[in-house]
Amino acid sequence: MTHVLSTGFETMEANNPNGSPKIRGYNIINGNLSLASDGKTFVSTNPAILSDELGEFPLSTKEDVHSALNAARDAFPKWASTPAPTRGQVIGNMGRLLMDHKEEIVRLQAREIGKTLKECGGEVQEAIDTCLFFQSEGRRLYGQTVNSELPDKELFTYRRPLGVCGIINACNFPSAVPFWKMIPAIMCGNTCVWKSPQDSPLLSFALARLMHEAGLPNGVINLIHGKGSGAGQHIVDAVDMGMVDKISFTGSTPVGKMIGEACGRNLVSASLELGGKNPLVIMPSANLENAVEGAYWAGFGTAGQRCTSLGNLIIHEDIYDEFMQLFMEKVKSTKIGNSMHYDGVLYGSMLSEKYAKDFLEAIEMCDSSGATKIWGNGRISKDNKPENFQGDPSEGVFMWPHVYVDVTEEMDCFHEEIFGPAVTIVKARDFEHGLHLANASPYGLSSAIYTNDRLEAYRYKTGIKAGMTGINNSTTGAEAHLPFGGVKGSGNGTRESGIWVIEAYSYWHAVNDELSGKLQLAQMDVHEVEIEEAEADYNSLA
Numbered sequence: 001m002t003h004v005l006s007t008g009f010e011t012m013e014a015n016n017p018n019g020s021p022k023i024r025g026y027n028i029i030n031g032n033l034s035l036a037s038d039g040k041t042f043v044s045t046n047p048a049i050l051s052d053e054l055g056e057f058p059l060s061t062k063e064d065v066h067s068a069l070n071a072a073r074d075a076f077p078k079w080a081s082t083p084a085p086t087r088g089q090v091i092g093n094m095g096r097l098l099m100d101h102k103e104e105i106v107r108l109q110a111r112e113i114g115k116t117l118k119e120c121g122g123e124v125q126e127a128i129d130t131c132l133f134f135q136s137e138g139r140r141l142y143g144q145t146v147n148s149e150l151p152d153k154e155l156f157t158y159r160r161p162l163g164v165c166g167i168i169n170a171c172n173f174p175s176a177v178p179f180w181k182m183i184p185a186i187m188c189g190n191t192c193v194w195k196s197p198q199d200s201p202l203l204s205f206a207l208a209r210l211m212h213e214a215g216l217p218n219g220v221i222n223l224i225h226g227k228g229s230g231a232g233q234h235i236v237d238a239v240d241m242g243m244v245d246k247i248s249f250t251g252s253t254p255v256g257k258m259i260g261e262a263c264g265r266n267l268v269s270a271s272l273e274l275g276g277k278n279p280l281v282i283m284p285s286a287n288l289e290n291a292v293e294g295a296y297w298a299g300f301g302t303a304g305q306r307c308t309s310l311g312n313l314i315i316h317e318d319i320y321d322e323f324m325q326l327f328m329e330k331v332k333s334t335k336i337g338n339s340m341h342y343d344g345v346l347y348g349s350m351l352s353e354k355y356a357k358d359f360l361e362a363i364e365m366c367d368s369s370g371a372t373k374i375w376g377n378g379r380i381s382k383d384n385k386p387e388n389f390q391g392d393p394s395e396g397v398f399m400w401p402h403v404y405v406d407v408t409e410e411m412d413c414f415h416e417e418i419f420g421p422a423v424t425i426v427k428a429r430d431f432e433h434g435l436h437l438a439n440a441s442p443y444g445l446s447s448a449i450y451t452n453d454r455l456e457a458y459r460y461k462t463g464i465k466a467g468m469t470g471i472n473n474s475t476t477g478a479e480a481h482l483p484f485g486g487v488k489g490s491g492n493g494t495r496e497s498g499i500w501v502i503e504a505y506s507y508w509h510a511v512n513d514e515l516s517g518k519l520q521l522a523q524m525d526v527h528e529v530e531i532e533e534a535e536a537d538y539n540s541l542a
């Protein structure tokens, strides 16, 4: 067995035709590199240049997933009893190593999922911020001392780790989101099995290696690769076998519900961060230029592939025409292309061919919903490309920006999340109608309003049902120390990030220490305070 740190990245015999390296990827179980038990593999492809293969990765079997879970179980007692500030120190080292290698990691991420270099830079920074935040939380994993109702008795609370955590994330935020999950998990003393997203296995492999370089003991984070419902499903199935104490999942609402059911029937904790159809309301008092910029970024940044991307753009009818003119000017001028080769592109390729396929189906759903398409033409090709497309679109999977108007709440496209560059636009008669529309989808992740009327902003903030709200800001842009998550179809109420996520990876342990040398019964042996006989006649007051 080869330990992950005893070797570099292994290049495969044949590199890509363009000379870019192709890596032999491994699972990391108990610090050791391993292939799938049946030797099967899958390939990771650059979605902006489909001929560029990043490497080959194990298609993990049930057996592989179980060895990873067992390794995490074996590593748990020692890691849980490592002092929390020491655990924090390892996490701090991870943040510093990420800073040292930020540029390479950013470039690798951009190559593997097609997000722009600028956005990948922001995301890796979010992973670094998470490490720096939780390094010091390791010195603040406070419990409380609580007064007892009995003399010579002390009460305490402690935060305890849950055990083995199954971590399953999507590839749209392939460094920040797994760090949002695993960093607080290990800070609290848990151990993890991380199922890498199928579309970013090389990045996960590099990040997991870096974590070990930072001093992470073997078995505390185990990485397994897989595709589709394979390895991830084996983790979920293992909940029924008593092998998993926590699942943290970011992905679609149907899969989240399935995981929630498996966890629920076993009374296992689940953190579920699911879809969104995030509304953004524009009111007449808004600064329209800012509103256009916010809506444009929320809709088309990341090619619309954030959970927090704009879904329904809700525009007050009095400023509809003016807003739309400014908005469409921007949409039509959108610069799209591979950011590794062209500067200043707003967005790059889709995350992978799978995301492209799903997006095209969602566009069909919009068309058949009865909405009016005023911009966009599916997949970009040599003969079908917007004016500012950069490069050769046939190299990868690129999509037009799409805009649908005349959307009403009766239509499917008003309610369904579209993961990609498409915005559905709804007209609002007044503020009340706008708020109603913002609340009318089945989701409740992010939300936003542009207004300069303070009372409207207040009414929106108090009337919207969502986990996050932006005032005069876009729907995206969570920071590493604010709670992230949703309500309704967007999740089960757990939160990522900041001090709030600690609730998701620890349980409260209440301890009482009897010092009196005898058995004192709570409630029954409590000293009663005598009430003085009253002189006053309270009846005479009436």
Ligand code: UN1
Pocket (backbone or CB within 6 Å): 126, 172, 173, 177, 250, 305, 306, 307, 308, 475, 476, 477, 478, 479
């Ligand atoms: C996600 O899309 O899963 O708030 C996470 C944001 C990012 C994180 C998005 N910081 O848009």
